Amino acid sequence: MVPLVLVVVVAVRHRSVLVDGFAQLRRAEWPWLLAAVGATCLTWVAAAVTRQGAVVERLPGRRLLATQFAAGAANHLLPTGLGAGAVNLRFMTVCGVPLARSSAALALYLLAEGVARAGLLAVLLLVFPDALRLGSLLPDGTLGPLLAALGVLAVAAACVLALAGRLRSAAASFLRTALAEARSVHSRPARVLALWGGALAFPLLQAAGFAAVGRALGLPVPAAHLAVVYLAATAAVALVPTPGGIGSVEAALVVALVAAGAPVAAATAVALGYRIITVWLPLVPGALTLAALVRMKII
Template sequence: MRRIRQILCVLPLVLVAVVAVRHRAVLAEGFGHLEHAKWPWLVAAVGATCLTWVAAAVTRQGAVVEPLPKRRLLATQFAAGAANHLLPTGLGAGAVNLRFLTVCGLPLARSSAALALYLLAESIGRLCLLAALLIAFPGALRLGTLVPEGAVAPLLLGAGAVLVVAAGVLASVRRLRGAACSFLRTALGEARSVHTRPARAFALWGGSFAFPALQAAGLAAVGQALGLPVPPAHMAVAYLAATVAVALVPTPGGLGSVEAALVVALVAAGGPVAVATAVVLAYRIITVWVPLVPGALTLGALVRLKVI
């Protein structure tokens, strides 16, 4: 067991090195764009990025009734961000937080339910924020450039087919159906318990809206730093639309898919392709690559200290 923990302490840094080598051209170009940026706006982007970890910690606390150790919870969110960029989207952060909750004494079933509640609340917050901004700024995106004409119906049919197949599997496999029903009962019980406590409910939903808002604010600040001729509110709409669109793409931290979707969304918002590309690369440097090494070190330290 000790040898396994030693390997787990070193593994995040090894994975960081592998990912960095694979994306070295992107890193070089991104740092090149940062040299010509307006630094006050970059500082604002860094500040917004740091606050996303606080928002994530607040939301995680809101998803459980028991009080969690604040410093360890915040450190876990920072480490989870690094894990999320090294494993397929959501799996890294989910595994880290699931382990953290079980170490804090929550049974696995309740920890899983809390994780599901967090993901549901964050998704609802992101979608509601996007809908509100689209209503407030209906011309923010030229949607025809994002979705080719005639592609909406096939996409909806495909999504419907996936849901039908999933429902059929659950209905036909008795053991799987029983496990799903048991998990659903646990999750609903956890959600009811959280919402009977106003402080927890406020933390859950306040953090769920603050997290994507801060991410969008970070992109808007980088856009201002590099002179992207798009209003900040429209950049926020572009960010939310792009991240919703790539939510189902199973790449580590969205590496590759997020960049492409953000460039397309910023162009759809009216930005030149070259400047939009520079903004996206600089934004990902600030939010992904700069925190990756300290995040991996924090992850290794938390494993060594048996916090996770």
């Protein structure tokens, strides 16, 4: 809850910017907002396809799609990504997939989604190198310490695994299961297409929805640059443990949009509008769906 408290403090200190952002939402062009809503709905389909591609067994399609919709509401109860992971893990075990293989399928999904998102961002940055002025995002002299901190974390994790025998044994067992599951999945062309096609479609649809909101508000930034902004911002806050990314994602989007050349008020309006469409509008229906799935013992 600490990140949420910090977000509230920052929001109160910069409430005038938020007020200006909400005021600009009134002049948004509705056809583009509807396009953003459509892209958001398709992200649940892409997530369902990717989930199916990560497991050998055939999962019930309608229930799988409903589970992805409900997983968004679960993300608001736990740090980013853990809610959706818990819902999908439970769904696969109820469908008869053993817990070890369900966990391996979840890890494979996360790996595919991360690789697809990072690869897409890298390609877009190569094609549009001027989309972000990265130098304005980090103060001078902070890149080296940041990389050093990441290196220290990696070394610390390796030391923990090396010194804790039981933990090392469990990690080795999970790795063997995960590799066996990955080989089984990649021996089936249909699963490969679903896994990697869905993993690539998911961030593309998210970026398209974000670009549509930018177009709805007349943001003076090209659509391709908006896609780069979205992918870079969401990658930067992936490790911030706020439930549903609330606050951290909005802040990262505003900072990245300003780095791309957008005015602060317009950047705030776009970030707020996108998060309203993708987070707040589906929240109550998603929670009701989650409750119904639990009641029917689908999860």
